[in-house]
Amino acid sequence: MYDNDVGRWQPDARGRLEQAAYELFRDQGYDRTTVAEISARAGLTERTFFRHYADKREVLFGGAAFLEAELVRALDSLPKGGSAMDAMRIAVETIAGHMRGRRDLARERRAIIAAHPELQERDHAKRAALTRALAEAMRRRGMPEPEASLNADVAVAVFYVAFSRWLDEAQQRDLVEIVREGFDHIAALGSGSRPRRKTPSP
Amino acid sequence: MYDNDVGRWQPDARGRLEQAAYELFRDQGYDRTTVAEISARAGLTERTFFRHYADKREVLFGGAAFLEAELVRALDSLPKGGSAMDAMRIAVETIAGHMRGRRDLARERRAIIAAHPELQERDHAKRAALTRALAEAMRRRGMPEPEASLNADVAVAVFYVAFSRWLDEAQQRDLVEIVREGFDHIAALGSGSRPRRKTPSP
DNA sequence: CTTCGTGACGACAGTTACTGACATCGCTAT
DNA sequence: ATAGCGATGTCAGTAACTGTCGTCACGAAG
Numbered sequence: 001m002y003d004n005d006v007g008r009w010q011p012d013a014r015g016r017l018e019q020a021a022y023e024l025f026r027d028q029g030y031d032r033t034t035v036a037e038i039s040a041r042a043g044l045t046e047r048t049f050f051r052h053y054a055d056k057r058e059v060l061f062g063g064a065a066f067l068e069a070e071l072v073r074a075l076d077s078l079p080k081g082g083s084a085m086d087a088m089r090i091a092v093e094t095i096a097g098h099m100r101g102r103r104d105l106a107r108e109r110r111a112i113i114a115a116h117p118e119l120q121e122r123d124h125a126k127r128a129a130l131t132r133a134l135a136e137a138m139r140r141r142g143m144p145e146p147e148a149s150l151n152a153d154v155a156v157a158v159f160y161v162a163f164s165r166w167l168d169e170a171q172q173r174d175l176v177e178i179v180r181e182g183f184d185h186i187a188a189l190g191s192g193s194r195p196r197r198k199t200p201s202p
Numbered sequence: 203m204y205d206n207d208v209g210r211w212q213p214d215a216r217g218r219l220e221q222a223a224y225e226l227f228r229d230q231g232y233d234r235t236t237v238a239e240i241s242a243r244a245g246l247t248e249r250t251f252f253r254h255y256a257d258k259r260e261v262l263f264g265g266a267a268f269l270e271a272e273l274v275r276a277l278d279s280l281p282k283g284g285s286a287m288d289a290m291r292i293a294v295e296t297i298a299g300h301m302r303g304r305r306d307l308a309r310e311r312r313a314i315i316a317a318h319p320e321l322q323e324r325d326h327a328k329r330a331a332l333t334r335a336l337a338e339a340m341r342r343r344g345m346p347e348p349e350a351s352l353n354a355d356v357a358v359a360v361f362y363v364a365f366s367r368w369l370d371e372a373q374q375r376d377l378v379e380i381v382r383e384g385f386d387h388i389a390a391l392g393s394g395s396r397p398r399r400k401t402p403s404p
Numbered sequence: 405c406t407t408c409g410t411g412a413c414g415a416c417a418g419t420t421a422c423t424g425a426c427a428t429c430g431c432t433a434t
Numbered sequence: 435a436t437a438g439c440g441a442t443g444t445c446a447g448t449a450a451c452t453g454t455c456g457t458c459a460c461g462a463a464g
Binding site for chain 2: 117121122
Binding site: 008 | 441442443444445
């Protein structure tokens with residue numbers, strides 16, 4: 001679904017558009033670069049840009065749909081026996097793994113979004129969509145409705161907090177590890193004691 | 203601050219723009235009405251519309267800033283002695299009181315927003331801003347940080363859920379009453395029993 | 405009474421995000 | 435071959451949003 005164009009045109013038009021956009025946003029800022037510029041640098045026309053992205057903002061959120069799909073896929077492929085929180089933990093750790101090697105890009109992206117309210121709006125919308133998709137997947141596993149949405153909220157919050165820390169920390173830890181600590185912290189809240197482990201028990 | 207224009211132009215330009223917008227949105231839909239149309243119906247120019255509203259969407263969210271200000275004002279004017287949840291309850295009930303007599307308008311507004319993703323984005327952003335403002339006010343009352351944000355989240359969630367029910371219910375109850383029930387429900391969660399009251403104890 | 409801002413608006417031109425309609429041309433299946 | 439399909443190009447158009455300057459009532463200062 002991502003590998004288009006092997007014949008008449010250069011391949012990976014989407015990827016070229018995204019890369020061109022990041023370069024231009026970094027060099028001259030988000031609102032000083034036009035869609036026409038992005039398209040030209042990618043060797044395409046403005047019209048084609050809007051065939052790949054519904055609007056200018058979406059070029060910064062191409063990964064969100066992939067992330068959502070991966071999260072749901074990971075959760076659906078898990079046996080339905082174990083605890084619900086464990087299932088969510090595994091699914092979230094799965095998508096956290098997909099971030100490996102993209103920290104610098106993610107930091108650039110965050111800086112751009114932080115400087116533009118319209119992009120923050122879109123970011124929140126993507127988070128809400130991710131949460132809804134996760135809640136729906138939990139419902140498919142048999143969890144009733146207040147719990148499904150509440151647990152999805154918590155799991156997505158853990159992911160976002162971990163993601164933010166991952167970008168902030170000076171030493172470069174693995175995001176999956178930070179996510180795991182987050183879920184440990186949540187579990188500790190329920191048991192009334194301090195976190196049971198900092199790494200998986202031997 | 204809201205009562206401009208008593209001389210050379212008709213008064214209440216903002217109000218006229220808002221009313222014109224609602225009428226046109228109701229008659230021909232949000233995206234089939236242009237800012238030029240709204241401005242003309244209000245007896246103003248397009249340029250003036252954008253002096254009052256940062257963009258076309260904002261004309262539907264003029265009340266949000268007022269609501270936020272009222273919520274903070276109500277909370278700040280409360281004595282700092284009592285319980286934190288009681289203070290939030292009183293503040294939220296105060297702004298709930300401001301909705302009286304605007305149910306039909308609110309339902310129209312909700313229908314418009316529900317039909318347009320861009321407006322839902324803005325709606326979520328306004329809710330986030332309200333939550334942040336409430337958390338900050340709670341911090342001013344001495345509540346430390348994880349609690350302030352978490353409690354603000356809960357209080358705003360109660361308000362939004364109550365608001366939605368208020369619009370849905372066939373018989374027209376008072377929003378303040380529904381908000382009160384919501385806070386009762388939350389309090390019951392903490393005490394481990396069912397809600398203590400459905401209406402204020404006699 | 406004059407003068408001097410100041411605030412709210414109009415007029416106008418310009419940019420740019422976004423859309424619709426139609427043409428082009430390699431690829432694949434029949 | 436040919437017919438359809440899919441990704442793109444071309445072109446024209448709409449409407450959201452911005453910068454700049456001019457206008458005119460008002461109120462304060464002189």
